[in-house]
Amino acid sequence: MSIQAVNAADLVDVYKRAIEQNNDYKLIQNNKKISETQYDQTSSTIFPEINFSAGRNDTTIERYVGPGSNTNYDTDSYNLTLRQPVFRLSFFDELEKSKFQLDKSSTYELYHKKIVGIKTVELYFELINNKNKVREYEEKFNLAKKRLNAAEKLFVNGSITRTEYISFQNELESSKISKDIVENALDSTRADIYLFTGKRIAEIHNVNMEIKLANKIYNIKEVIRTALRSFETILMANQDLSISRSDLDSNKSQHYPTLDIVASYDYIDVSEGTRFGANKREASTVGISLNFPIYQGGYQSARVSESRIKFENASIKLEQAKRELEIEIIDSIKNLEIQKGLIHIDKIKYQNANESFIAAKKGFMGGIYTDIEVQESKINLISTKNKYISTVLSYLLQDLNIKKYTNDIDILDIQEINSILIW
Numbered sequence: 001m002s003i004q005a006v007n008a009a010d011l012v013d014v015y016k017r018a019i020e021q022n023n024d025y026k027l028i029q030n031n032k033k034i035s036e037t038q039y040d041q042t043s044s045t046i047f048p049e050i051n052f053s054a055g056r057n058d059t060t061i062e063r064y065v066g067p068g069s070n071t072n073y074d075t076d077s078y079n080l081t082l083r084q085p086v087f088r089l090s091f092f093d094e095l096e097k098s099k100f101q102l103d104k105s106s107t108y109e110l111y112h113k114k115i116v117g118i119k120t121v122e123l124y125f126e127l128i129n130n131k132n133k134v135r136e137y138e139e140k141f142n143l144a145k146k147r148l149n150a151a152e153k154l155f156v157n158g159s160i161t162r163t164e165y166i167s168f169q170n171e172l173e174s175s176k177i178s179k180d181i182v183e184n185a186l187d188s189t190r191a192d193i194y195l196f197t198g199k200r201i202a203e204i205h206n207v208n209m210e211i212k213l214a215n216k217i218y219n220i221k222e223v224i225r226t227a228l229r230s231f232e233t234i235l236m237a238n239q240d241l242s243i244s245r246s247d248l249d250s251n252k253s254q255h256y257p258t259l260d261i262v263a264s265y266d267y268i269d270v271s272e273g274t275r276f277g278a279n280k281r282e283a284s285t286v287g288i289s290l291n292f293p294i295y296q297g298g299y300q301s302a303r304v305s306e307s308r309i310k311f312e313n314a315s316i317k318l319e320q321a322k323r324e325l326e327i328e329i330i331d332s333i334k335n336l337e338i339q340k341g342l343i344h345i346d347k348i349k350y351q352n353a354n355e356s357f358i359a360a361k362k363g364f365m366g367g368i369y370t371d372i373e374v375q376e377s378k379i380n381l382i383s384t385k386n387k388y389i390s391t392v393l394s395y396l397l398q399d400l401n402i403k404k405y406t407n408d409i410d411i412l413d414i415q416e417i418n419s420i421l422i423w
Helices: 011-021 023-044 089-156 162-197 220-230 232-253 299-365 371-403 411-418
Strands: 049-059 073-087 258-270 279-291
Touching: 011 023, 011 089, 011 162, 011 411, 023 089, 089 162, 089 232, 089 371, 089 411, 220 232, 220 299, 232 299, 299 371, 371 411
Parallel strands: none
Antiparallel strands: 049 073, 073 258, 258 279
16 A cells, blocks of 8 residues: 555544544643542542551660669550531532533533634645645646747747846746745645644545535524524633632632531550550540631732632623624624635636636647647636635635534534545
């Protein structure tokens, strides 16, 4: 199997690869896992805290002067303590805040999955356009070489001046530079796809020129209404508002007292050798610990003021997100309508160019047109075809961008676009 075949991929292949291998998406999935563990950490603060400690001391007396007798002795000690939180008003606010943070990370994961789908289509379409341009500029470069060859004969015969001959040389050099530019752009897009998916791609699909595109019609008001209710950027702005509200409530509740049940058990065993002989002691304690925050130097009051401002900022950002979303949707749908008109115009130009090329080939066979004129007609056909393909791809990408406001973007959407492409 050739390297070209191994590195061939349709749009569905690239999308599946991106979902599995895109590093940004992996990081976001891991951030969601971090949010899950943070929620578990917050939940665990209401559970009892149990500590056990044990110790052993070996005492060596080098010199002793006094009554009684003393020898070396050892001490074993054990301690078990338990603290059970009973009343902490801030716990419920912190737990709620942690829950909203988890919800936000889940929402962002769904949002980024849409972005992965759109970016995959965008890069694949860019690859198609750049590959088509390479072919177009290769033909232009070949035409420039033909013109220069013809100019050399005319210059030798004295039919054109040196200045005119140099202009053909410059045309060839300019064509070479333009061809290098589009080839570099193609390599750059291939590199972008490799970074995005971890796979190098050589052979790709192109647009099926016989395809009939569905006429998509969107109700702007309905799209806006649905997006304001369910689009991820609005959901995340609402979640930020809830997070800041919970944070404000949590800081306020720090002024309230806390109540804990405290219990402990102590055991001490002292071996023989002390002045008073061996002894053991066991003790247990059960009590209630009530803490009243009285004065913290204004620290907690300052935190409440800070969180209140953050809550206000979150409200402002939510309102701004709604405004921006409305503008985005209106612009997107209007641009889609413009793309529809451009597709119709570019298709007619492509069809006319195709007819002209067919006529030029017939004229060449009849001795009416030169091979250079046929080449010019061919280049015009390729150029108008590429423009038509580019417009179709822009329309499909724009339509996918509109879908993200009201629906998930998944494998079915990618397969639908892929059905318009052929090898």
